Amino acid sequence: MHILITGSKGQLGRELRELSSKWPQYQFIFTDIDELDITDNKKVEHFFKDNQPYLVINCAAYTAVDKSETDRLTARSVNVLAVKNLALACSKHQAKLIHISTDYVYTGHGPIPYRETDFTNPLTYYGQTKLEGEEMVEEFAADAVIIRTSWLYSQFGHNFVKTILNRAQQGLSLNVVFDQIGSPTYAADLAEVILNSISKMEFMSGVHLFNYSNEGVCSWYDFAKAIIDIKGLNTVELLPVETSAYPLAAPRPAYSVLNKSKIKEELEMEIPYWRDSLVKCLKQL
Numbered sequence: 691m692h693i694l695i696t697g698s699k700g701q702l703g704r705e706l707r708e709l710s711s712k713w714p715q716y717q718f719i720f721t722d723i724d725e726l727d728i729t730d731n732k733k734v735e736h737f738f739k740d741n742q743p744y745l746v747i748n749c750a751a752y753t754a755v756d757k758s759e760t761d762r763l764t765a766r767s768v769n770v771l772a773v774k775n776l777a778l779a780c781s782k783h784q785a786k787l788i789h790i791s792t793d794y795v796y797t798g799h800g801p802i803p804y805r806e807t808d809f810t811n812p813l814t815y816y817g818q819t820k821l822e823g824e825e826m827v828e829e830f831a832a833d834a835v836i837i838r839t840s841w842l843y844s845q846f847g848h849n850f851v852k853t854i855l856n857r858a859q860q861g862l863s864l865n866v867v868f869d870q871i872g873s874p875t876y877a878a879d880l881a882e883v884i885l886n887s888i889s890k891m892e893f894m895s896g897v898h899l900f901n902y903s904n905e906g907v908c909s910w911y912d913f914a915k916a917i918i919d920i921k922g923l924n925t926v927e928l929l930p931v932e933t934s935a936y937p938l939a940a941p942r943p944a945y946s947v948l949n950k951s952k953i954k955e956e957l958e959m960e961i962p963y964w965r966d967s968l969v970k971c972l973k974q975l
């Protein structure tokens with residue numbers, strides 16, 4: 691069974707690669723923009739004809755949230771049009787699709803953890819494109835799972851954990867916002883959920899939407915404090931600041947907590963607590 695992974699040089703793609711040897715029943719084909727630019731419909735079609743994937747895991751995305759506000763064409767091309775290409779190709783070649791989306795589709799105001807059925811109203815252009823990407827899957831894919839996740843980090847790529855750790859290791863003081871609340875997601879945990887769900891998808895039809903993050907809730911300040919404490923870098927100065935101290939091109943949601951009841955029940959899983967997963971990730975760094 692060929693499993694195509696797009697965007698495989700990103701955080702999630704690289705965690706999937708790390709874990710893939712534990713699923714020897716599948717033959718993984720790891721691609722990124724150099725091997726398969728998913729915005730190129732002809733290349734996508736050729737790829738499907740040549741490789742006949744059983745399932746596609748779409749980890750490719752335009753994830754530069756602030757840049758998306760100005761580089762709208764690229765954000766739309768990768769997060770919407772390319773998803774349509776994949777969804778159509780999957781449908782045509784009877785392949786299943788696992789697509790990753792984001793907490794940024796919600797309104798970001800809280801105060802109750804978001805369910806999949808809750809009203810969506812993205813605050814940012816990135817969030818808007820990700821929501822439209824979901825709509826492409828819903829409209830054009832036959833059998834698909836969409837997973838909305840939040841605050842993704844990994845030992846690979848650029849992310850909050852690595853930025854905080856780098857600064858703290860250099861002894862630089864840190865100002866981190868305390869008024870944005872959410873749940874971190876260790877990309878290795880999400881990768882495992884994705885790989886486990888492949889066999890479950892055999893018994894599912896249609897398009898299914900799930901939320902997934904690690905368990906528990908924190909602010910970015912709490913998250914930074916945990917990174918510093920776990921690494922024993924407590925001499926570094928860490929100050930809680932308000933969001934207004936850091937104006938960004940794209941406004942960040944004040945509240946981003948996801949309700950994961952649906953994925954836990956339907957895909958029968960337990961979700962690790964965010965701090966326990968952070969400890970695991972920091973052991974690699």
Ligand SMILES: NC(=O)c1ccc[n+]([C@@H]2O[C@H](COP(=O)([O-])OP(=O)(O)OC[C@H]3O[C@@H](n4cnc5c(N)ncnc54)[C@H](OP(=O)(O)O)[C@@H]3O)[C@@H](O)[C@H]2O)c1
Nearest residue numbers: 697699700701702723727728750751753790792839841842
């Ligand atoms: N990061 C977060 O905090 C976060 C939070 C919630 C949801 N998500 C979602 O989770 C998923 C995985 O995120 P991630 O953090 O692993 O992303 P990432 O690290 O930015 O990786 C995305 C990968 O896709 C590649 N890519 C971009 N355009 C492409 C194209 N046209 N064709 C093929 N590949 C292309 C990128 O290459 P380049 O690097 O060369 O552009 C990169 O290797 C995404 O759907 C994202 O929206 C992320």
